Amino acid sequence: MKVKNWTLIEESAGGSKLPVGGYVIKILDVEDVPSREYLRITYDIAEGEHAGHYSDAFGKQNAWSHQFVRSYKDTAEGMFKAFLNRLEESNKMSKGFTVEKWSERSDERDFIGLTLGAVIQKRLYTNDKGEDKEALEVARVYAAQDIRNGDFEVPEPRDVREQVPAKPKPQAQASASIYDEDIPF
Template identity: 30%
Template sequence: MAIKKPDNWENVKAAAEREKLPVGAYICKILKAGVRTYESRDGSSTFEKLEIAFDIAEGDFSGHYKKDFDAQRGEDKKWKGVLRQYLPKDDGTENDEWTKSALKALIEAVEESNIGYHFDFEHEEQLKGKMVGILFRNEQWAMGTRNGWKAQPFRALTVERVRNGKFTLPADKPNKNAVSIDVAADTDDFATIDDDEDLPF
């Protein structure tokens, strides 16, 4: 039986092979930054995150997220390179103090990576164009009965530390909703159970 040639075949773009990003640390450029408000799972409260969209700026994987974005064919294209940092509530809890410490580490990493820059806490959009190191960890995804592993942004560090290799890879993060963890790490499909969404770009 012959295969019917699809309409407009000459202009159809072949699906590109998705590049797999290894776990590690990369020198990145911030492309966009903003604060987003989330609702808790039970709807009883809200919380905020500083969301930083970036792309890898140097090395073999330079432009990784731009390539990924361009390769997406659906109308709901999403920019996958996003580092999310919880913002403190100043509620006096131990968890809030940890959040403050994590935020300070992020801000200091950006300031030390961009001589003369000082974050003013009023214009997070001015983070655009700044350089920063980003450490990635292996995170497990789960979708139905399928699951696998993917390198995801974990935290910021200085560009100098990335260049000098002065960082330690974080432990892998399993997904409690995964049916099995014995799936190859190079699976192409990727979804998370978290309520975070990738930024349209």
């Protein structure tokens, strides 16, 4: 093991989980996945009691824990337009972001630094080991002002757990020797 002066290291109690609810978020990074036609958006909490929630070591090393995707497939154009409209409503006055201006270049990297409202919900799932777990996910995006005003609803947890059928109870097995004998009638 590497030699360190452990007397100088501060103890860590581990990260706290973000509560479900509405948050004003800031977009930290955007990755285009053209083969699947979606954007992977990394965010952090921008305002309030939980501002900077993902800026700790865990959040920096586990971007998956604070990402969401927005599809721009032909079948999802209307939903992507809603996302763009919420970005405009949240950033037009402060950063001059408009859908019309952004459409000229359509560069997803222009989203970095913009704020947006997001409702975070709990998702229940079954992991690869068959264990039931829970995670947080962006349920819906809003204009940042709607979040500040409390104009949103947090949905019930989304349950995508695998329903594993109950194993049949073992039955007492008869001895094989009973069946090996001739039937007397």
